Amino acid sequence: MAEYVRAFTTAESEQEAVALARSILQARLAAEVRIAGPIRSLRWWKDLVEEVQEWELTMTTTRELLPALEEHLNENPHLGGQYKITSIEIS
Numbered sequence: 156m157a158e159y160v161r162a163f164t165t166a167e168s169e170q171e172a173v174a175l176a177r178s179i180l181q182a183r184l185a186a187e188v189r190i191a192g193p194i195r196s197l198r199w200w201k202d203l204v205e206e207v208q209e210w211e212l213t214m215t216t217t218r219e220l221l222p223a224l225e226e227h228l229n230e231n232p233h234l235g236g237q238y239k240i241t242s243i244e245i246s
Contacts, residue, residue, distance in 0.1 A: 160218055162242040164228060165196070165209040172210035175238075178231065184224040185214040218244070 162185075166172035169192065176188035192210030199205070216224055221242060228238040 158217055159245050160216055160221055160242045161245050162214040162216060162224060162240055164212050164238045164240045167209060169210050172212055176212060182227055184220050184227055185216040187215045189213040
């Protein structure tokens with residue numbers, strides 16, 4: 156089983172993404188946070204297709220630190236609610 160994971164989330168602005176990345180790194184919950192954007196996202200929201208501009212954060216961390224990273228994100232909710240996080244194992 157892989158020890159390292161790549162976790163992904165999005166922020167609503169570049170400033171929010173940078174602040175979140177800094178807080179993650181200062182808490183030592185990731186070795187690296189990459190910020191890409193702006194990106195365009197289309198999604199279903201309240202029975203309508205919504206189009207938004209976001210910044211994507213890609214975080215490199217360990218399987219062991221992933222729960223603490225998720226907790227950190229949930230302690231810092233953004234305007235749209237809690238951060239959604241997706242992760243994949245890497246080798």
